[in-house]
């Protein structure tokens with residue numbers, strides 16, 4: 001594989017987008033011995049992946065996602081062993097907390113299911129919750145799960161950097177500040193990608209363009225059904241009640257997550273009235289930095305847990321960031337081959353868990369691409385599973401999945 005500054009080059013796999021999904025897929029393809037080129041419009045990890053909270057969650061809504069989440073935790077912890085470069089992972093575990101009768105029921109169900117699917121999850125005693133979280137004053141009536149497997153990566157760019165270094169170590173080429181502008185199709189199959197600087201011939205092209213995945217698929221005349229939706233978080237100034245060793249806390253009824261960060265507290269959440277934002281309707285120069293942030297939304301979410309976690313609601317804001325999630329109509333990833341267009345693959349539909357699921361999604365996709373056989377369960381994530389959907393239905397379902405991130409069962413919107 002030769003890469004001059006301009007002109008034609010060849011690869012076996014071209015990945016579009018150097019976020020968590022794209023870099024992980026590229027790395028795993030390189031580890032499988034493939035000649036890989038990643039093409040990134042901005043800089044690696046500069047969009048959703050570099051803005052993530054860095055949280056990994058072992059309790060998931062179904063068996064496949066539980067397996068992918070736990071495999072990802074295992075791969076993150078053991079990163080140096082398989083990727084060949086170090087990665088710092090904080091392993092404090094997490095509490096999943098419910099303060100309403102409805103959410104207590106939900107967590108009881110999740111406890112039983114998650115244990116059946118292999119996750120290490122337990123009911124937390126009142127004493128364990130009261131003594132285990134310095135920044136959260138338990139009222140005493142909560143029902144809580146203790147999830148010892150849960151981890152986080154303090155700064156999301158650490159995972160991006162790990163993937164990048166590992167990609168280069170294993171021979172993948174990563175081109176930055178170079179947008180894919182065309183995906184030629186010949187005889188019903190893609191033949192590579194085009195940028196302003198060069199054409200890259202390849203039998204396999206992976207669309208891992210995040211919130212731009214639909215735009216990129218359309219370059220090949222294909223359709224990828226994901227709805228980009230804003231997500232934001234804040235980090236408070238350092239506060240004495242936040243012990244850096246404290247676990248993660250997720251308060252299911254408020255749809256709020258908390259964790260120690262930079263000496264303060266990270267506060268994020270999934271609001272009931274989320275904001276859809278389609279880059280196809282924005283200026284060509286639109287990036288995550290242009291996503292309109294709204295501190296009021298985060299403050300309103302933090303107010304819901306003000307009694308238990310006062311620093312979340314009243315701490316001075318040291319950082320406020322956001323970006324776009326790619327929501328799919330059923331809340332599951334869109335990962336696999338695009339039907340009807342040989343050679344085009346998709347890694348998208350992050351549904352708010354793309355950062356933390358990227359190690360296992362990249363591994364599974366690379367296995368599928370290089371062996372031709374779908375790893376167990378992965379056909380359930382095939383990007384063509386929605387058929388044709390009217391735009392308003394896609395967005396309505398995506399927004400529902402966003403607003404129900406912590407309680408995905410019950411009350412799903414009409415499937416039409």
Ligand SMILES: Cc1cc2nc3c(=O)[nH]c(=O)nc-3n(C[C@H](O)[C@H](O)[C@H](O)COP(=O)(O)OP(=O)(O)OC[C@H]3O[C@@H](n4cnc5c(N)ncnc54)[C@H](O)[C@@H]3O)c2cc1C
Nearest residue numbers: 017019021041047048049053054055180210350353354356
């Ligand atoms: C505030 C916030 C907090 C979050 N917290 C978590 C969390 O705790 N845990 C978790 O698992 N997930 C979290 N997420 C979600 C997570 O960030 C995403 O699921 C994940 O980053 C998706 O990765 P990606 O590779 O699909 O997208 P991205 O990281 O956006 O990467 C896509 C890349 O494609 C590039 N691209 C687009 N068009 C082109 C083109 N034409 N040519 C070349 N390149 C192109 C873009 O520039 C971009 O870099 C959070 C997201 C946000 C915004």
